[in-house]
Amino acid sequence: MNGEKTTSLGHIVYGCMGLGGDWSSAPYGLAEIDEAEAAVEAALEAGIAIFDQAEAYRFGKSEAVFGEVLSRSGGLRERIQINTHCGLSTDSREVPHYNLDGAAIIESVGRSLTRLKTDYIDTLLLNRADPLLEPGQIASAFEFLRSSGKVRYLGVSNMSGTRMASLQRHLDTPIVVNQMEMSLGKRDWIETGVLVNHRDRNRYSFPEGTIEYCLGNSVRLQAWAPLARGVYSGRASALSTPEEAATAKLVLSLAHGKNTTPEAIVLAWLMKHPAGIEPVIGTRDPKRILASRDAELQATLMTRHEWYALWRAARGADVPVPGPGPEPAWPTPQARALAGSGVLGPVDQHVGNGHV
Numbered sequence: 001m002n003g004e005k006t007t008s009l010g011h012i013v014y015g016c017m018g019l020g021g022d023w024s025s026a027p028y029g030l031a032e033i034d035e036a037e038a039a040v041e042a043a044l045e046a047g048i049a050i051f052d053q054a055e056a057y058r059f060g061k062s063e064a065v066f067g068e069v070l071s072r073s074g075g076l077r078e079r080i081q082i083n084t085h086c087g088l089s090t091d092s093r094e095v096p097h098y099n100l101d102g103a104a105i106i107e108s109v110g111r112s113l114t115r116l117k118t119d120y121i122d123t124l125l126l127n128r129a130d131p132l133l134e135p136g137q138i139a140s141a142f143e144f145l146r147s148s149g150k151v152r153y154l155g156v157s158n159m160s161g162t163r164m165a166s167l168q169r170h171l172d173t174p175i176v177v178n179q180m181e182m183s184l185g186k187r188d189w190i191e192t193g194v195l196v197n198h199r200d201r202n203r204y205s206f207p208e209g210t211i212e213y214c215l216g217n218s219v220r221l222q223a224w225a226p227l228a229r230g231v232y233s234g235r236a237s238a239l240s241t242p243e244e245a246a247t248a249k250l251v252l253s254l255a256h257g258k259n260t261t262p263e264a265i266v267l268a269w270l271m272k273h274p275a276g277i278e279p280v281i282g283t284r285d286p287k288r289i290l291a292s293r294d295a296e297l298q299a300t301l302m303t304r305h306e307w308y309a310l311w312r313a314a315r316g317a318d319v320p321v322p323g324p325g326p327e328p329a330w331p332t333p334q335a336r337a338l339a340g341s342g343v344l345g346p347v348d349q350h351v352g353n354g355h356v
């Protein structure tokens with residue numbers, strides 16, 4: 001699957017950020033390995049074949065417990081693909097920073113391979129666009145890793161289409177994946193496109209053109225945090241907003257009506273998008289992992305009406321359609337009075353006839 005264009009439905013990826021114990025340098029034990037094994041087994045049962053890792057997840061412990069699982073299960077490595085991210089310094093003695101220097105990339109891959117107990121990474125993702133990155137260095141480092149068989153493909157994460165295009169010009173290898181946060185909860189990836197020329201546009205910051213760049217250049221789009229951390233699929237929270245509560249209710253009712261799970265509905269909403277989005281689910285709970293497996297089917301069954309109803313519930317407002325709009329700020333009643341007195345010229349010409 002890596003390196004090939006995804007024009008149709010994407011596949012679910014298992015995100016390993018939750019594996020390995022807590023976010024500390026405290027060592028992991030048997031319990032963390034068992035937990036990781038249970039999660040991996042559930043993912044395999046759900047038909048998942050791609051596992052998302054990062055040197056930074058749980059300070060390296062996620063990769064380490066995954067390596068333990070691989071050594072427990074003979075033959076597993078050949079049946080799956082492993083993606084891992086590099087580019088985030090994990091040295092606690094230093095100020096947190098990104099590092100995409102060529103040498104740093106190569107060293108990070110070396111550490112990941114050791115922890116994962118494998119000879120190769122399927123796709124290496126550059127974590128974020130380090131402001132100090134030099135594309136030539138990335139190109140040389142990747143070429144070294146590719147030609148020595150340590151890494152097969154190159155991907156990026158949290159990178160705009162513009163930055164990807166700039167980086168790609170220096171590479172002999174295609175960027176095959178971009179991982180961005182996208183979900184029913186993090187909707188700026190669709191809002192920015194729809195709200196062009198609209199007053200609410202500046203509430204959203206997703207880099208415009210990124211989805212189009214990925215589609216146009218056969219870059220697979222992976223959505224991190226696609227379950228919106230359970231907000232719409234059963235996580236009890238007194239802090240839920242009214243929109244989140246209403247959306248969770250709609251998700252549940254759709255799930256009941258379609259004899260499926262809330263997780264499948266939440267993921268299907270992403271997967272129905274024509275970009276062929278691959279959700280990277282991060283739950284450690286085997287039940288929730290298995291509850292996700294119907295998402296691909298549900299994406300094919302979800303109607304346009306249902307898709308829009310979910311989007312509308314999550315955004316808490318209709319998408320822009322022509323209408324009377326709010327009371328215009330201009331002319332003010334005082335300005336109208338002045339216009340009537342002849343002090344100002346006609347003011348009505350400044351007023352739009354509605355808004356979208």
Ligand SMILES: NC(=O)c1ccc[n+]([C@@H]2O[C@H](COP(=O)([O-])OP(=O)(O)OC[C@H]3O[C@@H](n4cnc5c(N)ncnc54)[C@H](OP(=O)(O)O)[C@@H]3O)[C@@H](O)[C@H]2O)c1
Pocket residue numbers: 014015016017018052053157158179180223224225226227228229230231233234235236280281282283284285288
């Ligand atoms: N590229 C990047 O910058 C980046 C950043 C962050 C993450 N990622 C990747 O994306 C993956 C997914 O991200 P994520 O784990 O943050 O988000 P997620 O998949 O949206 O949510 C998973 C989290 O939500 C909890 N959760 C889900 N459903 C729940 C429910 N019904 N009730 C209670 N808790 C529930 C899970 O807890 P349980 O484990 O208890 O189910 C888990 O902590 C990560 O594993 C990682 O691989 C990438």
